[in-house]
Amino acid sequence: MTPRHFTESLKQQGLDWLTTHQSDAAHDLDHILRVFTSARQLGQEEGADPDILLPAALLHDCVSIDKRDPRRSQASILSADAAVAWLAERHYPTELLEPIHHAIASHSWSAGLETQTLEARVLQDADRLDALxxxxxxxxxxxxxxxxxxxxxxxxxxxxxxxxxxxxxxxxxxxxxxxxxxxxxxxxxxxxxxxxxxxxxxxxxxxxxxxxxx
The missing domain is CATH 1.10.3210.50 (Hypothetical protein af1432)
Structure with missing residues (x-):
């Protein structure tokens, strides 16, 4: 399924933004792109909404906190907050922001949040596949x-x-x-x-x- 709202131009803007949010070498832009690619592939197989899944996958690590930092469990929630704020500034459809926020917030192992949507489950799987x-x-x-x-x-x-x-x-x-x-x-x-x-x-x-x- 082809996304209607998540355009190539918006993807490139996201990539440009992410270059200023680099974390450790295992959670860099290459990791984000691998997760994005896996999420897109899994999403096609599972029938996920690409206008929710793809921006969530691209921005899932936009706030990076070291895994040994005591604030680590908040990283995915902070990423979700920053991601939907960034998308809202670019007039992304309002009705898509909450499911994008949920997908990002719940993808992390350390957050301990239940994935309640297909897009959230796909993103979590894509992120965990990058550890295998x-x-x-x-x-x-x-x-x-x-x-x-x-x-x-x-x-x-x-x-x-x-x-x-x-x-x-x-x-x-x-x-x-x-x-x-x-x-x-x-x-x-x-x-x-x-x-x-x-x-x-x-x-x-x-x-x-x-x-x-x-």
């Missing part, structure tokens, strides 16, 4: 390096005899969070893609197990 597969693995390791985390626990890399600590070890994050994401996706299209990406990550972990001493 090859790109998800690269982002996890990139963030770990940025936060000066060790790649793995030197004596017990796969936590056979210790508690997971993904604040200190990148590999632990696979078990603490990433392995659960595929099962939490809410659309049929998202689940199919999530399963495919998690299988790739399982192969990566198996390869690590063959290379690392235990």
């Amino acid at each position: 597969g090859a790109i998800g693995t690269a982002r996890c390791l990139m963030l770990g390096g940025q936060w000066q985390s060790a790649l793995y626990h030197g004596d017990d890399p796969f936590a056979r005899g210790r508690q997971y600590d993904d604040n200190r070890y990148c590999l632990d994050h696979f078990y603490v969070k990433l392995q659960h994401l595929a099962g939490q996706l809410k659309t049929d299209a998202g689940q199919r893609e999530g399963d495919r990406r998690w299988r790739w990550m399982e192969g990566f972990i198996q390869q690590l197990q063959s290379e690392l001493p235990e």
Whole structure:
């Protein structure tokens, strides 16, 4: 379905605005564009309204707060507020602003808000898919390096005899969070893609197990 209100011109204006709102390397403009592309693909399969979904996907991270910041749980709500304000300034249809706000506010893991619309579920799936597969693995390791985390626990890399600590070890994050994401996706299209990406990550972990001493 072709959007009636979310034009290419408006998309480019959004991209120009977002260049001044860069966050860490794993949540940069490239992340936003990947989520946008995934959301568009999933939305087409699921029958979502592109005039709600596409602006929400483009602007879902327009306010960035470090994941370790105590205000992190408010980031998606702040992004939703900023996004609808930006759209309203450009005379986007008023009746679309509330569902866009909801989709952005509820997409985040840390916000803990229930997704109540198809567009919100699609956006949440698209965002979580970016934490899976090859790109998800690269982002996890990139963030770990940025936060000066060790790649793995030197004596017990796969936590056979210790508690997971993904604040200190990148590999632990696979078990603490990433392995659960595929099962939490809410659309049929998202689940199919999530399963495919998690299988790739399982192969990566198996390869690590063959290379690392235990």
